[in-house]
Amino acid sequence: MSETLIPRFLRPMKAPGENAGYALELGPEHPLVLDSGKVLSPLTIAYITYGTLNAERSNAVLITHALTGDQFVASTHPVTGKPGWWDLAVGPGKPIDTDRFFVICANVLGGCMGTTGPASIDPATGKIYGLNFPLVTIRDMVRAQAMLLDQLGIEKLLCVIGGSMGGMQALQWAATYPERVFSAMPIATGARHSAQNIAFHEVGRQAIMADPDWRGGDYNSFDVHPSKGLAVARMAAHITYLSEAALQRKFGRELQDRQALSFGFDADFQIESYLRHQGMTFVDRFDANSYLYITRAMDYFDLAADFDGVLAEAFRGTKARFCLVSFTSDWLFPTSENKRIAHALNASGANVSFVEIESDRGHDAFLLDEPELFQVMQGFLGSAASARGVK
């Protein structure tokens, strides 16, 4: 990327070397008006890019991340040291080919990896926002991403692609900025959060808020973190990301490091040990208040709500091509919900294809090595690129 394109907004997040991304700083001249009516300013958007923007600026692919994802889509995570969460999908010669496309991924609004969120400083008080951070929506996240694209000089995306909450953002992009989206690939997602999904999120939030170290959201002032509550929230959520069949196949009733039941409350079963590990490692990389805000944004998501409940109206006028993907064993965002979106897109006259992939790995399949997903991705992106004349 050229230094002259976006000079004054960029500062490296880390020492040079590793592709650790940038932070776009938007001052008072760029206020973000939120769905709540509140105004967020100043605003930092932490993001990362791969590949090169072509001269026509027509090869930009925006990847939108899920609830606990971040911008480190194909880069080593600065906290965990693990490979990027979509390392399998993004890179030179990979389905989202960084030799061909200019790939952007930004940490969502309300997140905790550099973009403004509840752990940022509230300019009104000079202290960490905590619960004074305004509630944000999926549309607010997308608005912030649009501001980033403005600064990057990208008028229209070749594709916006993401799974789960990332898919919600992809749908929201098509609905809010139809003229800025050439194609969209929402994966394993929904056009609204279901009652069951809200219920699981509410359990997670209550677990966090029940932790006395949460301190009404002001834990930073006390130099504590509600890690126990956040770990419980993560454990509950993690079950919903998998499938009954996958859990049975992977763990069954196998015991962990023992020959017989202990007749106690230790993690006798592998599944218990696995879940505890998921909870414990998560709290090292995620902020509890961000978890509250982002789950809330997902709960509030209902794309049809602004159109008297008629989802097709949300997509009226879009010329974008869509490719929807669901997984057979995903019970968080089942195929039926993805079909509902496909029907709405059809009804609005959009160009839409829909693929249901056979997998027993549940919702998380979109993050795993699913060859059919990658084939579909590569094919859809390639076709969109050809249609737009991207070499």
Next chain:
Amino acid sequence: MSETLIPRFLRPMKAPGENAGYALELGPEHPLVLDSGKVLSPLTIAYITYGTLNAERSNAVLITHALTGDQFVASTHPVTGKPGWWDLAVGPGKPIDTDRFFVICANVLGGCMGTTGPASIDPATGKIYGLNFPLVTIRDMVRAQAMLLDQLGIEKLLCVIGGSMGGMQALQWAATYPERVFSAMPIATGARHSAQNIAFHEVGRQAIMADPDWRGGDYNSFDVHPSKGLAVARMAAHITYLSEAALQRKFGRELQDRQALSFGFDADFQIESYLRHQGMTFVDRFDANSYLYITRAMDYFDLAADFDGVLAEAFRGTKARFCLVSFTSDWLFPTSENKRIAHALNASGANVSFVEIESDRGHDAFLLDEPELFQVMQGFLGSAASARGVK
């Protein structure tokens, strides 16, 4: 029931009037040897009866309760003041007809409604057991029930019937005491707890243990109760008792007492308000340590484990009649698991019928007004009674 039948073990739990049940006190002459190898003594079994035991003692029906159930199957709950949990099914002229049958229901071992559990006094220390209470299994629960039947002078049950964990006990009865069971009706249950079910229980336990008021299980000594953690555990579990479809139909994205989203963390949605209510009311009637012990007993349940994994062997030699019932939308104990039991019973040569009931109400359907369930129940019990010559 005659006073002479079981004179010295009975004492009313409450003032006379309401049918509030009895407590059987078993002294050192009746030790309960547990699966863990530990011995529990003394032992109290709180139970309730309805109807009259006939002269042949052939009309006894044992109802076995679920995780958070109790002996108040058709009586006002002494804490909540609500009708019995199976009031729809049990009573004069009802499917489990107390005009015809002598109905018994006992609070399970490890429970908190009068039967010996972690809130009882440990004779070794004179203090409340807490985590010094030995881990109990479904088989231990059934052993305690058998001791109760011994004292009641009932050699063989006409039927043992229960849903969920109650169904596990019904299966265990048939496996452990084949000669004492004329018929069994396990409803919405499994012959083992699945990895996913263990996972949800583990989340609940971690939520309780994360509550600082749990105090390592010794909360009674500090006159506190880990109510917040227990409420979170209940909320998570409660979602699994319902179905996605029922939640969507009942709550959808409807708002609670408001016209618009609050852009905050209040219970905007009805489903949130409902869940919070479920959590809050539960802690008034249930002991946190009992929740730990009973969920653990369910996790440990694997009827085939003692028979090299061959479930049919567990039922070898039983002459009992079985009626298995599942509900189409129950994802905690799906039809597939119930079918697995039916196949094992068939393989062991048992007399078994299996009914899958169409319902979108999820696992909890067994507690609700499901006419088909009641018809099956009435038919199965009536047929068993006729076969045994019960008038």
